[in-house]
Amino acid sequence: MDLSYGAEYEAFREEVRGFILANWSPAHARDTERVAAFRLQATEAGYLYRSIPRRFGGSEQPADVLRAQVIQEEFSRARAPMEVVGNGVRMLVPTLLECGAEWQKEKFVPPTVRGEVDWAQGYSEPGSGSDLASVRTRGELVGDEWVINGQKIWTSRAHLCRYMFALVRTEPEAPKHQGISYLLLDLDQPGVTIRPLKQVTGQSEFNEVFFDDARTPADWIVGQRGEGWQVSRSTLKHERTGIGNAETYLVQFSKLLGVARSATKNGRPAIEDPVVQDRLAEIEGYLQSHKYSTYRQLSMNLAGKDPGPVTTMNKLVVTNLGHQIAALAQDLIGDDSLLLPVYGRDRKVGNERWMNQFFGSLGVAIAGGTSNIQRNIIGERGYGLPRDNVVPGGKASPDRKGGDGS
Amino acid sequence: MNFDLSEEQTALQDSVGRFFQAELDQTRLLKIFDSDDGHDAQLWKALGDLGVLGLMIDERYGGTGLEMLDAAAVAEVLGYHAAPGPHLGQVLAALAIAQCDDDALKERWLPRLASGESIGTVALAEAGNAWQPNEWTLIKSSTLSGSKRNVLYAQHADIMVVGVAGGQLMLVEHPGESAEISELPGLDGTRRIDHVVFNDTPAVALNGSAGKLRDAACVLLAADAFGGARRCVDMAVDYALTREQFGQVIGAFQALKHQLANVAADIEPARGLYWYAAHAFDAVPEDAERMAALAKAHLAERFLNAAREATQAHGGIAYTWEYPLHVWLKRAVFDRMYLGETSVHRARVAQLSSWAEAS
Ligand SMILES: Cc1cc2nc3c(=O)[nH]c(=O)nc-3n(C[C@H](O)[C@H](O)[C@H](O)COP(=O)(O)OP(=O)(O)OC[C@H]3O[C@@H](n4cnc5c(N)ncnc54)[C@H](O)[C@@H]3O)c2cc1C
Numbered sequence A: 001m002d003l004s005y006g007a008e009y010e011a012f013r014e015e016v017r018g019f020i021l022a023n024w025s026p027a028h029a030r031d032t033e034r035v036a037a038f039r040l041q042a043t044e045a046g047y048l049y050r051s052i053p054r055r056f057g058g059s060e061q062p063a064d065v066l067r068a069q070v071i072q073e074e075f076s077r078a079r080a081p082m083e084v085v086g087n088g089v090r091m092l093v094p095t096l097l098e099c100g101a102e103w104q105k106e107k108f109v110p111p112t113v114r115g116e117v118d119w120a121q122g123y124s125e126p127g128s129g130s131d132l133a134s135v136r137t138r139g140e141l142v143g144d145e146w147v148i149n150g151q152k153i154w155t156s157r158a159h160l161c162r163y164m165f166a167l168v169r170t171e172p173e174a175p176k177h178q179g180i181s182y183l184l185l186d187l188d189q190p191g192v193t194i195r196p197l198k199q200v201t202g203q204s205e206f207n208e209v210f211f212d213d214a215r216t217p218a219d220w221i222v223g224q225r226g227e228g229w230q231v232s233r234s235t236l237k238h239e240r241t242g243i244g245n246a247e248t249y250l251v252q253f254s255k256l257l258g259v260a261r262s263a264t265k266n267g268r269p270a271i272e273d274p275v276v277q278d279r280l281a282e283i284e285g286y287l288q289s290h291k292y293s294t295y296r297q298l299s300m301n302l303a304g305k306d307p308g309p310v311t312t313m314n315k316l317v318v319t320n321l322g323h324q325i326a327a328l329a330q331d332l333i334g335d336d337s338l339l340l341p342v343y344g345r346d347r348k349v350g351n352e353r354w355m356n357q358f359f360g361s362l363g364v365a366i367a368g369g370t371s372n373i374q375r376n377i378i379g380e381r382g383y384g385l386p387r388d389n390v391v392p393g394g395k396a397s398p399d400r401k402g403g404d405g406s
Numbered sequence B: 001m002n003f004d005l006s007e008e009q010t011a012l013q014d015s016v017g018r019f020f021q022a023e024l025d026q027t028r029l030l031k032i033f034d035s036d037d038g039h040d041a042q043l044w045k046a047l048g049d050l051g052v053l054g055l056m057i058d059e060r061y062g063g064t065g066l067e068m069l070d071a072a073a074v075a076e077v078l079g080y081h082a083a084p085g086p087h088l089g090q091v092l093a094a095l096a097i098a099q100c101d102d103d104a105l106k107e108r109w110l111p112r113l114a115s116g117e118s119i120g121t122v123a124l125a126e127a128g129n130a131w132q133p134n135e136w137t138l139i140k141s142s143t144l145s146g147s148k149r150n151v152l153y154a155q156h157a158d159i160m161v162v163g164v165a166g167g168q169l170m171l172v173e174h175p176g177e178s179a180e181i182s183e184l185p186g187l188d189g190t191r192r193i194d195h196v197v198f199n200d201t202p203a204v205a206l207n208g209s210a211g212k213l214r215d216a217a218c219v220l221l222a223a224d225a226f227g228g229a230r231r232c233v234d235m236a237v238d239y240a241l242t243r244e245q246f247g248q249v250i251g252a253f254q255a256l257k258h259q260l261a262n263v264a265a266d267i268e269p270a271r272g273l274y275w276y277a278a279h280a281f282d283a284v285p286e287d288a289e290r291m292a293a294l295a296k297a298h299l300a301e302r303f304l305n306a307a308r309e310a311t312q313a314h315g316g317i318a319y320t321w322e323y324p325l326h327v328w329l330k331r332a333v334f335d336r337m338y339l340g341e342t343s344v345h346r347a348r349v350a351q352l353s354s355w356a357e358a359s
Helices: A007-023 A032-044 A065-077 A087-099 A102-113 A228-241 A246-262 A274-302 A308-312 A314-338 A351-366 A371-382 B007-023 B026-034 B041-050 B068-080 B087-098 B103-115 B210-242 B254-283 B285-319 B325-337 B342-352
Strands: A119-122 A138-142 A145-156 A163-169 A180-186 A192-196 A206-217 B120-123 B143-152 B159-164 B168-173 B179-183 B193-202 B204-206
Touching (some): A007 A065, A065 A274, A087 A102, A087 A119, A087 A163, A087 A228, A145 A163, A145 A180, A180 A206, A180 A228, A246 A274, A246 A314, A246 A351, A274 A308, A274 B254, A274 B285, A274 B342, A308 A314, A314 A351, A314 A371, B007 B068, B026 B325, B068 B210, B087 B143, B087 B168, B087 B210, B120 B143, B143 B159, B168 B193, B168 B210, B210 B254, B210 B285, B210 B325, B254 B285, B285 B342
Parallel strands (some): A119 A163
Antiparallel strands (some): A138 A145, A145 A206, A163 A180, A192 A206, B143 B193, B168 B204, B179 B193
């Protein structure tokens, strides 16, 4: 057991710190031009987009999880902007790099990593959620264009995105999983109607997206016709294998402590209340477990060892953590939880902002594969339990994966 | 950075695991569980020969000179196999002697503890769930009078480390000759407990920290609990893959699958928690007490939960004495209650975290 980074990494840490000090000030956080310029510099220096080739706007660094960890720590400490957040960088770019044509990488990756365009994930449909391979949105090749008809739903930020990557049924005669293609399309066209849905938070972040003879060029397909399912697996892999981020929840927990210090219970600071302390310590047990579990998984990945079934559990583990934090937060803020929070990070809002964390924790339990789907995955892939007999239309589908949900 | 056991530590776990695989089948385990004194001298000797009893004892005194992380890694294996016998008290007694500065005592006892030739134990609890050093009331004196409860294998003990008022430690040699020891009808047949009444019992002071002894016990219990919890999951999964109802193995039923997935996700990530607590004991003194308390609280809860769920997942067979799952169920109760139940340690975590101070 060695929890130190070693001299090489400490030197690297100094270098990263020096870079941030010389090039970033938190005062620039809201200045989009400066943020973009800083990202370029940081990429140039090899700190961002490390797995993306230089010719596509990345910094093309050798894989090194410890350097990545140091960068993460130093950038978050200095509140310096890291990679652009969104489905484009997180999901589409890795997928294109793995399965895309050369021209697609050239055209789409650089503006995506620069944050000039973002992508909507067009997977879920009204009839296809967990059972994602049942998508019905149709794509027909007419001349040199795909003509698309159908509907997507729960499409996060579609109203703000330029493009979509979508699962579209192009081979209606083929078996379920072999009839889907992975298409890219421009959302800014007459055949596409985007209707924001008002979410549980009162805000509109996700949308319904209707395709009515929407069009996209024939070669805006990633992989071959009918290979969309496999291509999307590579995207989902990038979404899920991200070893559940302990950092997010460590930060949430320290904010929870802040509420516990300022709230009162029986006329005393809530943090001194034995029941509150007991619950905090219970959460701390799960939190520290997850933290060291991620350390262990990182270390083992690095050494080329298999960490075992725990790799299938990360999403469920962080989902549960979020729920526990939300439950205690509500008890601490008391009747402030009767207020509908103002959305966003407006610092003037009060304790009711914790209700956003509460709603967020519920979103985590659904998006990216529901908790039940995660339990299927743990049981089936983690422990080799047999698949359950899902019987769509009266007969078992033999090639159904335990949990398709996007 | 490498947050993983070393190759040597993994090999150590493997070799102890193989030993139990070969030596402690269910029949033998239940036989010891049901025996009068819960101690199998042959098994004990073999453990001594294997080096398991002297892991943390200095090489000078016949031990292996390893650290808590090694001992905890082995404790996980002991928990996985529900190893019966005086092991926990042995390790703790040796630690108490090793940390004092009386070389004669060390020379007299440590080699015998390392080999298993002598048995050591610790007497901590007093009436009213008084397990913590600051709760001990037994008066420190060259002769002890009063009583201790829930003392591991006191009847077998050649030496007994006794916690006294002021959170200090004393040593009673050959307690069987000078104290009155009576067996308690313990629940966990793999770790027997006795009631000890001292009556002008000669004792010598042991300098060294009772807190450190408690931290060690917390870490070892946490590791034991992790191993035990893992065994509960493995047993339930194995059973779910073989038992059939409604024409299919029960593991295909989603309700059961999800129940097992929940338990697994509840415990698997906690492996690193006991590792880090052990590592902190060895190398991060400022974090040691808090992490030991956190690991004990968290893992003891997880183990009992896993044992409950595994029991339910088995159905009627689990409710029998013949099927060994109850051994782990009872071991889970022990791990949770020995040294004080969960809320005690969570309260200590809260106190030690200085959460009340703004960061
Ligand atoms: C905040 C948010 C953002 C999202 N963003 C996007 C996005 O950008 N793009 C996109 O494509 N999708 C997005 N989604 C959709 C999300 O991927 C789906 O909601 C999710 O996969 C579940 O599908 P569903 O809603 O159809 O529920 P269903 O699949 O109908 O599930 C309903 C219930 O049935 C259970 N269930 C279903 N199948 C099984 C099974 N085999 N075993 C056990 N239980 C089962 C589920 O666990 C759930 O409890 C988003 C969702 C949310 C909440």
